[in-house]
Amino acid sequence: xxxxxxxxxxxxxxxxxxxxxxxxxxxxxxxxxxxxxxxxxxxxxxxxxxxxxxxxxxxxxxxxxxxxxxxxxxxxxxxxxxxxxxxxxxxxxxxxxxxxxxxxxxxxxxxxxxxxxxxxxxxxxxxxxxxxxxxxxxxxxxxxxxxxxxxxxxxxxxxxxxxxxxxxxxxxxxxxxxxxxxxxxxxxxxxxxxxxxxxxxxxxxxxxxxxxxxxxxxxxxxxxxxxxxxxxxxxxxxxxxxxxxxxxxxxxxxxxxxxxxxxxxxxxxxxxxxxxxxxxxxxxxxxxxxxxxxxxxxxxxxxxxxxxxxxxxxxxxxxxxxxxxxxxxxxxxxxxxxxxxxxxxxxxxxxxxxxxxxxxxxxxxxxxxxxxxxxxxxxxxxxxxxxxxxxxxxxxxxxxxxxxxxxxxxxxxxxxxxxxxxxxxxxxxxxxxxxxxxxxxxxxxxxxxxxxxxxxxxxxxxxxxxxxxxxxxxxxxxxxxxxxxxxxxxxxxxxxxxxxxxxxxxxxxxxxxxxxxxxxxxxxxxxxxxxxxxxxxxxxxxxxxxxxxxxxxxxxxxxxxxxxxxxxxxxxxxxxxxxxxxxxxxxxxxxxxxxxxxxxxxxxxxxxxxxxxxxxxxxxxxxxxxxxxxxxxxxxxxxxxxxxxxxxxxxxxxxxxxxxxxxxxxxxxxxxxxxxxxxxxxxxxxxxxxxxxx
Amino acid sequence: xxxxxxxxxxxxxxxxxxxxxxxxxxxxxxxxxxxxxxxxxxxxxxxxxxxxxxxxxxxxxxxxxxxxxxxxxx
Numbered sequence: 001x002x003x004x005x006x007x008x009x010x011x012x013x014x015x016x017x018x019x020x021x022x023x024x025x026x027x028x029x030x031x032x033x034x035x036x037x038x039x040x041x042x043x044x045x046x047x048x049x050x051x052x053x054x055x056x057x058x059x060x061x062x063x064x065x066x067x068x069x070x071x072x073x074x075x076x077x078x079x080x081x082x083x084x085x086x087x088x089x090x091x092x093x094x095x096x097x098x099x100x101x102x103x104x105x106x107x108x109x110x111x112x113x114x115x116x117x118x119x120x121x122x123x124x125x126x127x128x129x130x131x132x133x134x135x136x137x138x139x140x141x142x143x144x145x146x147x148x149x150x151x152x153x154x155x156x157x158x159x160x161x162x163x164x165x166x167x168x169x170x171x172x173x174x175x176x177x178x179x180x181x182x183x184x185x186x187x188x189x190x191x192x193x194x195x196x197x198x199x200x201x202x203x204x205x206x207x208x209x210x211x212x213x214x215x216x217x218x219x220x221x222x223x224x225x226x227x228x229x230x231x232x233x234x235x236x237x238x239x240x241x242x243x244x245x246x247x248x249x250x251x252x253x254x255x256x257x258x259x260x261x262x263x264x265x266x267x268x269x270x271x272x273x274x275x276x277x278x279x280x281x282x283x284x285x286x287x288x289x290x291x292x293x294x295x296x297x298x299x300x301x302x303x304x305x306x307x308x309x310x311x312x313x314x315x316x317x318x319x320x321x322x323x324x325x326x327x328x329x330x331x332x333x334x335x336x337x338x339x340x341x342x343x344x345x346x347x348x349x350x351x352x353x354x355x356x357x358x359x360x361x362x363x364x365x366x367x368x369x370x371x372x373x374x375x376x377x378x379x380x381x382x383x384x385x386x387x388x389x390x391x392x393x394x395x396x397x398x399x400x401x402x403x404x405x406x407x408x409x410x411x412x413x414x415x416x417x418x419x420x421x422x423x424x425x426x427x428x429x430x431x432x433x434x435x436x437x438x439x440x441x442x443x444x445x446x447x448x449x450x451x452x453x454x455x456x457x458x459x460x461x462x463x464x465x466x467x468x469x470x471x472x473x474x475x476x477x478x479x480x481x482x483x484x485x486x487x488x489x490x491x492x493x494x495x496x497x498x499x500x501x502x503x504x505x506x507x508x509x510x511x512x513x514x515x516x517x518x519x520x521x522x523x524x525x526x527x528x529x530x531x532x533x534x535x536x537x538x539x540x541x542x543x544x545x546x547x548x549x550x551x552x553x554x555x556x557x558x559x560x561x562x563x564x565x566x567x568x569x570x571x572x573x574x575x576x577x578x579x580x581x582x583x584x585x586x587x588x589x590x591x592x593x594x595x596x597x598x599x600x601x602x603x604x605x606x607x608x609x610x611x612x613x614x615x616x617x618x619x620x621x622x623x624x625x626x627x628x629x630x631x632x633x634x635x636x637x638x639x640x641x642x643x644x645x646x647x648x649x650x651x652x653x654x655x656x657x658x659x660x661x662x663x664x665x666x667x668x669x670x671x672x673x674x675x676x677x678x679x680x681x682x683x684x685x686x687x688x689x690x691x692x693x694x
Numbered sequence: 695x696x697x698x699x700x701x702x703x704x705x706x707x708x709x710x711x712x713x714x715x716x717x718x719x720x721x722x723x724x725x726x727x728x729x730x731x732x733x734x735x736x737x738x739x740x741x742x743x744x745x746x747x748x749x750x751x752x753x754x755x756x757x758x759x760x761x762x763x764x765x766x767x768x
Contacts, residue, residue, distance in 0.1 A: 061722035094748055095724045206718060233711060236721035237728060267735075276738045370753045374739020377755065383742065476716050477742060477755035478723065 004052045005158055006075060008103065009087035010096050011058030012482050014115040017145035018087060019055035022154070026498060027055065028398075030360035031482050032369075032387060034058070034405035037068045039075060046155045054081075057404075060095075062102045062199075063208040067412075068404040073210070076108070077195075083109045083162040090120045090127060090142070091483070093250065097243050101171065104138065106199045109165035111139050111158050118144040119483075126252050135246050137169055146488060168198070173242040177205060177235060178228055185224045189215040205231040263483045267367070276371040283364070287355040288451070291348055292432065293444045299347030300432070307340035326523065326530040334519030335512070338581030342573040343507050345429040346500060352425050353499035354492075356394045361487040365390055366479065373477050379462040380472035382406060384479060385415045389458065392422030393451075396611040399424075400618050411472040413619045414465055417627030420607035420615075421457040423450060426572035430602050433576045437585040438592040450603050457604065457634060506571060514570045515577045518563060522582055554601060554639050555594030560587065565601070571608050593646055597639045604635035697731065697745065697754075697762040705732050706764035708747075713761035724748045725762060 007015045011033035020027055023042040028035060034057070041054035056075055057068040064070045076084065084103050088096035093114070103110050112132070120127055129140040139161045143149055182201040183190075190200050193214045203211035204225060217225070270279055290296060315332045359365045365387060373383030384406055391399035400419050406412040423431075431450055435443040465471065487495075518540065524530055525537040544559025544566075551557045560582045568575035579588055589595040606612070606628050616624045700706055708729045711717045724747045725731070734744045734751065741756045754762075 061718070063718055063722065065719055092750055095750055098722065098724070208718075232718055232721060233727055236726040240724070240726040240729065271735055271737075271744070273736060273738050370737055370742060370744060372739075373742040373753065373755060374737050377739075377741060383753070474757065475755075476719075476758050477753065478716070478719060478758055479753045480723070481744060481751040481753055 002050045002052070003082045003159060003162070004054065004080065005083045005085055005155075006054045006056055006079070006081040007085045007087055008056055008072060008076060008099070009058060010060055010089065010092070010099060011480070013058065013087050013089040013092070013096060014145045015058060015087045016055055018085075018113065018115060018143070019053060021145050021149065022053050022151050026494065030357075030365075031363045031485050032360060032366045033480050033482070034068065034384070034387065034402065035360075037071075037401050037404040039071055044155070046152055046159075049159060051155055051158070054079075059099070061099060062106070063203065063206055064210070066405055066407050070210075076103070076106070081108070083111055083158050083165075085158065086110050086112045088112060088114045090114050090116045090251075094240070094243050094247050097246065098239055100136075100138075101239050101243070102202075104136075104169045104171060105174070105202055106196055107168045109162045111141065111161040112136070113154065114140065114142045115145050117142040118147065120251065124254050126254065128250050128252065132246070132250050139164075146491075148490075171242070173238040174198075174202075176238050177202070178231070179205075181228065182225065185221050186215055186217065189217060189221075192216075202235060206235050207232055261483070263363075266484055270364070270367055271370065276367075280368060280371060283359075285448070287352075288448050289444055291351045291355070291428075292447045296348040296351050297432075299351075300344050303346060304344040307336070307344055311336040311340060329523060330516070330519055334515055334581045338515040338519065338577040339507060339512050341433065341580040342429055342511050342577045343504075345432065345573075346503055348428060348432065349425050349503045350496055350499050352428065353394055354495055356390065357495040357499075358487070359390060361485065361491070363482040363484045366481055369479060370481065376462075377475070377477070379459060380466040380475075381411060381415060381462050382408075382475050382477050384477065385411070388415050388419055389422050389455070392419045392424060394425055396420045396422070396424045396607050397614040400611070400614050403618065408473045408475045410470060411475055413623050414462060414470060414472070416615055416619050417623055417630065418458045418461055420611055420627070420631060421454045421461075421604065423454045423603055424572065424607075424611075426608065427603060429573050429576045431599055433579075434585065434589075434595050434599055438589070438595040450599060453600065453638070454603055457638070461630065461634075507573065510571045511573050511577055514567050514574045515581055518567050518574075518578050519581050522563065553643075554597045554636070555591070555643055556589055556598050558588060561589075561598060564588070565605065568602065569606065569609055571610070572602070575602055593643060596646065597643045600642055601635050601639040604631060604638055606631050606635075695764060697733065697743070697759040697764050698756060700731075700733050700759075700764060702733050702735065705730055705767040707731070707767045708762060709765050710763040711761055712763060716758055716761050720758065720761060723752060724750060730767060731762070731764060 007019055009015050012031065012035070014029075016027050016029045016036050019025065019040070020029065023044055025040075025042055027040055036055060036057045039054055039056055041052055043050055043052045045051075054075070056072040059069040059072050062073050062076065064073050075081070086096075086100040086103055088100065100110065100112060114127065114129065114132075117127055127142055129142050133140040139157060141154060141157055143154065179198070179201045182204050183197070186200065186204060190197055193200065193211075193216075195211065195214060200211055200215065204215070205228070212222075269275060311332060314336060315328065318328045318331060359368075368390070369383035369386040371383075372386055376383055376385055385403070387405070388399050388403045391402055396419055399422070400416045403412045403415040403419070406415060431447050435446050439446060522538050522540040524539060526539060527537075540563050541559050544562040547562045548557045548559050551562060560579070563582065564575045564578040567578045579585060582588070585595070589598060607615075612624060612628070615627060697706070708725055708727050708731055710727055711720050711725060729748055732746045734746055736743055737753070742753055743756075743759055744751055744753050745759075746752075
């Protein structure tokens with residue numbers, strides 16, 4: 001038999017973890033709300049039955065608020081799922097059952113899986129799934145998807161559940177709702193809408209616009225419905241009152257629980273009004289120091305030596321067997337050195353992704369959203385945009401998709417086109433290699449400066465947009481705060497392995513292919529065949545030279561730099577492999593100033609094609625082009641401005657940096673001081689209720 | 695009174711949710727009338743508050759706390 005199971009539940013209850021266990025997949029997981037933004041499905045075999053399992057974005061109710069949530073609602077309503085696996089979190093049972101009840105109202109076969117049961121067990125609590133099963137008359141299983149478990153049991157239970165399920169579970173609280181009255185009003189419309197009758201009536205009471213639009217109610221009907229009063233609150237309250245009777249006594253404790261959880265203790269420090277921001281800066285500096293400073297640098301150097309040894313070895317052999325000149329060039333310069341120049345950054349890329357995953361898995365990223373929401377709110381973004389921005393430090397192409405969780409459409413679009421300004425991991429080799437060539441290797445402050453510049457561009461543009469028709473609508477920020485969680489060792493291992501694998505695959509395919517193309521175009525001419533580098537005849541040189549004058553004001557107006565930037569559109573890593581296989585930094589950048597402007601330009605100009613197509617999918621061609629114009633123009637302007645400023649101060653460059661640094665620090669300190677003294681004269685323990693604060 | 699004016703670390707009971715767009719969202723997330731609620735802390739830049747509702751911690755911006763009418767729990 002063939003079956004389809006859909007995983008449905010609140011955000012961050014571990015649906016994707018469960019999906020990964022059931023289907024042996026490795027979909028992205030994280031400890032924050034809204035990691036999964038689209039539907040994925042995979043088929044598994046169990047005792048000859050084929051089960052197609054689909055993972056859906058999390059949601060709180062079948063009445064939805066954002067794009068990703070509507071994917072789930074539409075799947076539940078329209079796809080022919082044989083069984084909905086209602087995934088609940090053990091710590092949060094009542095709120096999770098709120099959604100489960102809506103699935104039961106709809107009359108679909110449901111299996112309840114209570115996840116994260118280990119967290120209860122660790123606290124010495126006991127979960128009585130049998131009691132829950134008896135009360136709800138729906139099969140209940142408990143599990144911990146974080147750890148390995150026997151998935152066949154769950155699947156077998158699922159199959160037996162769908163065979164034994166009653167279509168309409170009797171839900172006593174429904175008798176308290178004026179469903180009969182609603183049915184009388186909307187009866188003629190239900191048939192055409194193809195909606196389930198009970199579901200339609202309840203959703204009309206909840207004033208769900210999706211259902212109301214589907215039913216095409218007339219003004220008379222709407223008026224009659226409004227006469228029923230505040231039915232929204234009534235429905236919510238009835239469900240919660242019923243849930244309270246259901247969950248009573250389900251979780252029992254063997255010993256007395258400590259009043260303060262670890263999460264509360266950590267949050268007391270991490271979310272402290274004054275410490276929160278410095279702690280964030282400290283954490284990020286730490287990440288950058290490990291990635292770009294001593295440790296990351298050491299590992300990259302080690303790999304670099306190995307690759308150059310290999311290059312020498314291969315080249316000697318090729319020369320010994322007197323291979324043609326162009327073969328030696330292609331293999332040694334084009335492939336080994338070029339591709340190798342990117343591959344050496346493997347350790348640093350892995351370290352970066354490891355830390356990003358740690359930020360996600362620990363739950364810290366949600367704290368960051370809370371901490372910065374006030375700041376983001378002022379520039380028309382929401383604290384939720386932090387998720388997208390931090391993910392953007394890894395890969396822009398996947399990060400822009402996480403913006404789907406943003407409720408305001410304008411805000412979502414702006415977040416998407418601004419995300420590429422956050423320096424992604426593909427740009428990391430460019431900075432590191434150039435900084436190492438022109439400045440000291442492991443030049444952490446310079447690299448941090450580039451990352452900050454990218455973030456600053458996001459803030460500046462968002463602030464500018466707020467003064468234009470691109471202003472965001474009045475946005476809300478309602479975000480659940482996950483508990484702090486420790487990733488398991490297996491998970492850490494998986495993160496390291498996956499990021500290494502992805503990087504090696506990218507280097508082996510995109511970077512490799514483009515490097516060969518660039519090398520061939522750079523060394524062959526249309527008429528003369530192999531011409532070797534730099535004698536003015538190769539295809540790349542003739543094309544590149546046409547564009548080169550544009551970049552002359554930036555200091556790198558030569559065809560090689562132009563070629564590197566163009567090929568960087570395939571993947572940003574290609575910028576550095578192109579530079580290497582076209583003869584190295586020395587020939588491209590006349591001075592260290594040109595190297596700086598080149599890094600700034602690479603940071604800000606158009607993202608890679610994978611990101612562009614991802615942006616187009618999310619916000620459409622018009623916005624994608626708008627974003628590209630924004631990036632191209634700001635890259636040129638900022639790079640030129642920085643070049644001019646540095647050139648003006650070149651003799652006292654250190655003085656300039658110190659002065660700028662001091663100014664920034666003093667402005668921040670002054671800001672804090674003003675905030676502390678004037679703006680928030682409220683006392684720390686009060687949100688404005690006490691006499692003084694009024 | 696609304697949650698915006700609530701004292702930190704004092705337990706209140708949700709009386710009513712007002713407003714239109716946010717109302718259903720808040721109801722769905724557990725802010726149903728009759729639920730116990732407690733503000734835990736304010737975010738560094740103000741305007742955003744972390745509250746505990748039914749044992750769950752949720753961050754809310756001021757426009758959301760304005761929608762939540764509460765009274766002191768007896």
